[in-house]
Amino acid sequence: TQLLEQSPQFLSIQEGENLTVYCNSSSVFSSLQWYRQEPGEGPVLLVTVVTGGEVKKLKRLTFQFGDARKDSSLHITAAQPGDTGLYLCAGAPTPETSGSRLTFGEGTQLTVNP
Amino acid sequence: NAGVTQTPKFRILKIGQSMTLQCAQDMNHNYMYWYRQDPGMGLKLIYYSVGAGITDKGEVPNGYNVSRSTTEDFPLRLELAAPSQTSVYFCASRVLRRRAGGELFFGEGSRLTVL
Secondary structure, eight states: OOOOEEEOSEEEEETTOOEEEEEEOSSOEEEEEEEEEOTTSOOEEEEEEOSTTOEEEETTEEEEEOTTSSEEEEEESSOOGGGOEEEEEEEEESSOOTTOOOEEOOOEEEEEEO | OOOEEEEOSEEEEOTTOOEEEEEEESSOOSEEEEEEEOTTOOOEEEEEEEETTEEEEOSOOTTEEEOOSSSSBOOEEEOSOOGGGOEEEEEEEEOOOTTTOOOEEEOOOEEEEEO
């Protein structure tokens, strides 16, 4: 069973601060996805990283996949109240074949205070 | 732009009652999933399906059952509801992309309370 550990579990910061969320495993993943979930809604995909060492940017959000494809991080620059939500990482197994499932981390609940 | 549609959005059950959560997707996705999410927590996989007629257990299948008679529909059946099944249930669908993971599309969730 592949496990993904996310940290921190809870994060409360002031508007304008920077933050990093981590997603770690002892297993290798073929790809890793980050989702954001707002209250009362289903998670929505932010990004998929596929190649070891890959860095992707989405406005103020920077996603990195570890060289060994076992870990990932999400960095938010100058956080805004609109960034508030539950951030989830999800890993796809190697190899990803028919019948395989994504493994989800426990999530990081981010609150950005005005 | 329907995507994944779940019904009902809210339901209160008494202990021992049964019910079915409905899920339908209009994207012709082969893969469909049922997750449960407890407050402030991540997603736990209950059951999944890789195509019509094929289903398999996830991490927490006890107390639930599924069927997949069509590509579009993936209902989740709760038999003999228990307070431990109080949760928010999400249905999701996906196209498997070998190189890029394949995005999960989620419904809006069904909030179930068992009293």
